[in-house]
Amino acid sequence: MRATRLALPALVLATACTPVRDYQEAARGLRFHLDRVEPSVHLALPLDRSRMAFRVVVGVDNPSTVPFHVLGFTGDLKLESRGATHAIGRMDLARPLDIPPQGSGRMEVEVSFSYGDLRDNWVAIQAAAQGGSGAWRLDGVLKADAFSFAIQLPVKSRKAFGGAP
Incomplete structure (x- = not known):
């Protein structure tokens, strides 16, 4: 029983040391950029059967020496247009990514x-699809692991279009 009492504090100390902090620091160095948002309209009659689809591509750059395995991503897609922000929808990514x-x-x-x-x-979505100006914004959370250590990161990215800043 005495060996068990000593092993637990030693394990906690070892876990709280270098590897976890190094992986967390490497994870903070990940850079996200919203590469593309491609809207498309699928009209149908009656109109309530019509659909709007967005193909969203988010690039992730890893300048560190640590490999990351992305387990999931959850985020909100927003459209900034004419001084207003429009919540377009929520997306989830369940497909793993290395x-x-x-x-x-x-x-x-x-x-x-x-x-x-x-x-x-x-109105804002139609203007964006027809070449107006504005910006797409993505705010979310990335779940990943590095050498079996779980990590969660906030993700914020913005991509202007049509000459908007």
């Missing part, structure tokens, strides 16, 4: 919404 040391990876997801879901934001 990001090699000093390398990069691409997370791709397609998000689709019904006409009823987009009715309030239709």
Whole structure:
């Protein structure tokens, strides 16, 4: 029983030391960029059967020497247009992604919404699809592991279009 009492504190001390802090620091160095947002409209009659789809590509750069295995991503896609921010929808990425040391990876997801879901934001979305100006914004959380240590990171990215800053 005495060996068990000594082993637990030693294990806690070893875990709290260098590897975990190093992996967390490497994870903070990951850089995210919103590469593409491609909207498409699928019209149908009656209109409530129409759909709007977005193909979203998020690039992830890893400047560290630590490989990361992305387990999931959850985020909110927003559209900034004419001084207002429009919540477009929520996306989840469940497909794993490996990001090699000093390398990069691409997370791709397609998000689709019904006409009823987009009715309030239709003017801004239509302007973006027809070449207007504004910015797409992505705010989310990335779940990854490095050498079996779980890590969660906040993700914030913005991509302007149509000459917007």
